[in-house]
Amino acid sequence: MNWGHKITIVFILFAAGMLTLVTKSMRTRIDMASDNYYAAELKHQQTMDATSNANRLLTPVRITQHDEVLEIVLPAEMREQQLTGEIHFYRPSDARKDFKMPLTPDVEGRIFVGRQRFSKGRYSIKMQWEAGGKPYYQETQYYIQ
Structure with a gap:
């Protein structure tokens, strides 16, 4: 050759x-992190202020896994207030597994989410709510078993 x-x-x-x-x-x-990336960037200062408000709470929002449910517990100081907001379960690896739900705690400040809604893996749980005219925002990285 x-x-x-x-x-x-x-x-x-x-x-x-x-x-x-x-x-x-x-x-x-x-998949992009957000479909409306530029609008989200303009709201960045508002998010920073809401995060600062959430950091000033006596205790952060607590998230735990049980056999059939994911339990989200709000701080005690939030339980007696009228809350409005939502929780966004963001799956970085696959946007088709993202979902949102309204922030509707019971009288003890707990929110239960069925584990069947999740796939095993990492989620970013983004909570934004308003109480007493103040905005709050907390983002937690969480691994679903």
């Missing part, structure tokens, strides 16, 4: 490798 054939083989292998990479990259799902 002469050097001309070797160069042709190397070129063909290179072209086949490039086509493989292009094909794989075209089939890969890419």
Whole structure:
């Protein structure tokens, strides 16, 4: 085999490798962190203020897993106040597994979410609420077993 054939083989292998990479990259799902990224960026200062308010609470929001439910417990000082807000369960690896639900605690300040709504893996639990005219925001990284 002469050097001309070797160069042709190397070129063909290179072209086949490039086509493989292009094909794989075209089939890969890419989910953005937020569909409305620019609007969220404009609200960043409001989020920072709400996070500061949440950090001033006596205790943070507590999240625990039980057999069939995920339990979210609000601080005692929030239990007697009228709350409005929502919880966003954000799955960084797959946007199809994200979901939101309203913040509706029971009289003891607990919220229960069925474990069947989750897939095993890491979630970012983003809670935003308002109580007494003050906004609050807490984001917690949590691993669902």
